[in-house]
Amino acid sequence: MKLWNHYYTPTKLSEASELLERYAGNARVIAGGTDLLVDAKAEEGHTPFEALVDITRIPDMQGIYDQDDAIYIGAGVSHTRIVQSDVLRKNAACLVEGCGVIGGPQVRNVATLGGNVAHALPAGDGTTALVVLDAEAEVIFEGERKWVPIAGMYRGPGQSLLNPTKDLLIRFRFPKLGAGEGTAFDRIMRPQGVALPVLSCAVWVKLDAAREHFEQIRACVAPAGPVPARLETAEAAAAGQPVTPETIETIIQTALSALKLRTSKYRATAEYREEMAAVLLRRTLTIAAQRAKESPQAR
Numbered sequence: 201m202k203l204w205n206h207y208y209t210p211t212k213l214s215e216a217s218e219l220l221e222r223y224a225g226n227a228r229v230i231a232g233g234t235d236l237l238v239d240a241k242a243e244e245g246h247t248p249f250e251a252l253v254d255i256t257r258i259p260d261m262q263g264i265y266d267q268d269d270a271i272y273i274g275a276g277v278s279h280t281r282i283v284q285s286d287v288l289r290k291n292a293a294c295l296v297e298g299c300g301v302i303g304g305p306q307v308r309n310v311a312t313l314g315g316n317v318a319h320a321l322p323a324g325d326g327t328t329a330l331v332v333l334d335a336e337a338e339v340i341f342e343g344e345r346k347w348v349p350i351a352g353m354y355r356g357p358g359q360s361l362l363n364p365t366k367d368l369l370i371r372f373r374f375p376k377l378g379a380g381e382g383t384a385f386d387r388i389m390r391p392q393g394v395a396l397p398v399l400s401c402a403v404w405v406k407l408d409a410a411r412e413h414f415e416q417i418r419a420c421v422a423p424a425g426p427v428p429a430r431l432e433t434a435e436a437a438a439a440g441q442p443v444t445p446e447t448i449e450t451i452i453q454t455a456l457s458a459l460k461l462r463t464s465k466y467r468a469t470a471e472y473r474e475e476m477a478a479v480l481l482r483r484t485l486t487i488a489a490q491r492a493k494e495s496p497q498a499r
């Protein structure tokens with residue numbers, strides 16, 4: 201089965217943009233190919249892509265670094281590199297944990313964070329973590345280079361803001377983890393392994409100076425709608441409350457009354473998924489609060 205006619209490996213952002221422009225809608229961006237090529241192979245009578253533009257050799261899309269108050273990750277960085285990064289382990293445990301459960305080692309070695317976001321599935325595990333990290337994505341969208349909040353990258357299930365025959369996702373940034381802050385991610389899978397996750401959950405918490413109260417939290421349970429979204433009412437319920445099991449139960453109950461989880465034959469029943477949302481929120485909030493308590497003091 202022929203999947204493409206021409207394959208390009210540009211080493212500069214400008215070259216990738218020029219190729220996309222030259223093919224005028226007939227070229228497609230590719231990173232690890234673990235979504236794109238798997239979908240193409242599954243498509244009956246797939247017409248080969250006229251050209252694939254592989255972005256994984258472009259240095260602007262390959263870095264993981266901290267600069268000033270932010271952490272930057274290139275869109276072409278693989279999940280394996282994210283898992284192995286000390287900078288990310290220190291500043292974004294939820295992202296390391298989320299990317300660490302994507303597929304198996306072979307998938308993680310080639311699949312990228314940019315592909316996870318550009319594919320725009322509401323269940324993307326890297327995406328769920330980026331939502332609570334308050335990340336932004338740098339893109340070339342309709343010819344203009346700009347930063348977009350992560351929530352603005354989604355138009356619907358599988359529908360990205362970006363047109364992958366024209367636009368490019370370059371890198372992500374989010375604030376460095378501060379004193380009294382912590383994050384965590386967890387997910388529930390069916391035991392069969394390759395099945396879709398029942399539910400994933402990421403949280404970010406900030407405690408007050410005494411580290412006894414939640415000052416602010418961000419939480420995301422996915423997939424729970426057409427696009428990944430934060431649990432804003434539950435987040436509001438946490439503000440100013442003591443870090444206790446009782447507060448965590450209040451946050452969970454507030455989240456459950458706002459969440460509209462559906463039964464899915466590929467995932468589980470709505471009732472089971474609701475119970476699992478409670479389990480995941482309880483686990484991740486407890487772990488993130490503990491990490492926040494133990495985080496280094498501000499200098």
Ligand SMILES: Cc1cc2nc3c(=O)[nH]c(=O)nc-3n(C[C@H](O)[C@H](O)[C@H](O)COP(=O)(O)OP(=O)(O)OC[C@H]3O[C@@H](n4cnc5c(N)ncnc54)[C@H](O)[C@@H]3O)c2cc1C
Pocket residue numbers: 228229230231232233234235236237238255275276301302303304307310311312313314315316317318319323324325326362364367368369370394
């Ligand atoms: C066996 C298996 C298991 C998997 N398990 C999981 C899982 O547990 N959790 C999970 O979240 N995902 C999972 N996935 C899905 C997939 O691996 C991830 O979504 C991965 O991060 C996609 O990245 P990629 O680099 O392979 O994207 P690609 O397939 O290369 O691209 C995906 C889409 O994004 C576009 N694109 C890619 N990079 C850019 C860019 N820089 N700019 C613009 N557009 C771009 C492409 O054109 C395409 O439309 C699994 C896939 C497989 C095959």
